[in-house]
Amino acid sequence: MLLDLAAERKLLFIGGKGGVGKTSVSSAVGLHQARAGRRVLLVSTDPAHNLGHLWDRPVGDDPVLLADDGGSGVLAGVEIDPSATIEHHLAQVGQTLRDFMPDHLHKQVGAHLELARKSPGTHESAILERIAEVVELAERDYDLIIFDTAPSGHTARLLALPEIMSAWTEGLLNRRTKAEKFGAAVRALDNDDPESSEGANRDRRIRQVLTQRRAKFEKLRGMITDPALCSFVIVVTAERVPVLESAELFHQLDGLGVQVGGVVVNRLSPADQGEFLAAKRAQEEAQLAKLGQLLPGAQMLQLPMLAGDLVGEPAVAQLAEQLR
Ligand SMILES: Nc1ncnc2c1ncn2[C@@H]1O[C@H](COP(=O)(O)OP(=O)(O)OP(=O)(O)O)[C@@H](O)[C@H]1O
Ligand SMILES: [Mg+2]
Known part of the structure; x- marks a missing residue:
């Protein structure tokens, strides 16, 4: 499920509750696609970034090479810097x-x-603006952009924002239009006033700024809600609260018109490694059943708990192996 989505879409959002494995799963999908010869950009939108920790190297606001396949395939990473984005915004x-x-x-x-x-x-609109910018810039250079997003609620609000932002700039534009009509009527009465023509130029400039901004958000919203272009994958662990919250997130996204491609159940305990883990797995199975009831028909992918520390390319590759 996950690999098909990644292979067929241009934008992939990975979301879910804190600590369930969003960064690990995003990295594994990204590495898999890069090794399949695609150019992949992995973007962390979570202000509490951990992309750099997982890849054991500094990652910042400009793309950093994380892995390549020796040919055309490449995985680069970006951690969106909220404070720089806010200053700019x-x-x-x-x-x-x-x-x-x-x-x-x-x-x-x-x-x-x-x-x-x-x-x-x-904070949120600044991150959204940066996402729009990254998509615009990266569209030409990358085949796939994966967003490793912040825990649940934040992400859904972020995806709802293009709608809100469009409404906001629309309101300003309408007010502008009325003011412009009034201004034009006054100018018609007093054609020679140099200040008035300056005013008209200024009005045009403001209108341009607002229209560009609106176009940027609308384009992003159009892309995010296009199921042929973009999909959202929810990562979850088989525990009571993450399961309940993931079902909520699923419905929230669905209501926003975002396609939820599937749910990745991460870090499942082995059933054949002793009594303790077997008991834990039995509990997880009960939560899996619950998840199935809450989200009937949703695509699910199960990933096992790995023994080693998930740091660096070989470890990410090990998780990527489990995606098929
Ligand atoms: N399948 C797995 N097997 C073993 N350990 C895992 C697995 N997936 C993730 N982990 C470990 O779980 C921890 C959390 O994973 P990760 O950082 O990917 O989660 P996250 O959802 O991005 O967290 P945050 O919400 O804090 O960004 C990490 O220590 C990671 O190494
Ligand atoms: Mg993370």
Whole structure:
């Protein structure tokens, strides 16, 4: 299931509760595809990144080579830097706001941005903007982009944001249109006023900025909700709370129009390695049955618990072996 999705889609989102194995599974799929000769970019959108820990090397805001197959296949990694993204985002928003407001209110714009810097919505929209940017930049250079996302709730909100952001810029544009009509009527009465034509130019520029932003979010939303292009995979462990939360996430995503390609049940205990693990496996089987009831018809893939530490390419390759 997972390998088919990865082979057929251009965007793959991997999500789930904290610590269930999102980064491990994303890396395993990425490595498998790179070894199959594809160019893969693995993007961590979780502010508490652990891509660099797993690959045992520093990963940052620019793509870093994680693995290659000696031919055309390549796996590169990026950890989206939320603070740099927020600074960039606020600078852009601030410029647009200042263009909107008369000079004497510019101080208030500054105060407003300081408040915005600390609000969670800013954080999320900044990450979303960076995702849109990464998709736009990486589309040409990579065959597949895998997003290793932050734990559940955050991710679903993030995916709902293009909708909210589009509505927001739409509202501003409508207000602009009304103001422009009024401005044009005034200018028609007073054709020679040089300040007015300057005003018209400024209006056009603001409109351009807003339209570009809206187009960016709408394009991303279009891609995320296109099942031929993008799929979401939920990673879960066979435990009570992760199972319940994964079913919720599944329905949330479905409601947002995002295709959920399947569920990966990770780190299953072996049934034949002693009494303790056998008892644990029996409990996990009960949770698997529960998951099946909550999500009838969903594609499932089971991955065993590996004995070794999951760090570095050979360990990731070992997990990738289990994907088929
Ligand atoms: N199949 C597996 N067998 C053994 N250990 C595993 C397996 N999958 C993941 N792990 C281990 O479980 C821990 C959590 O995995 P990982 O970091 O991939 O989870 P995550 O969902 O990305 O976590 P976070 O939400 O903190 O980002 C790691 O120590 C990893 O090595
Ligand atoms: Mg992780």
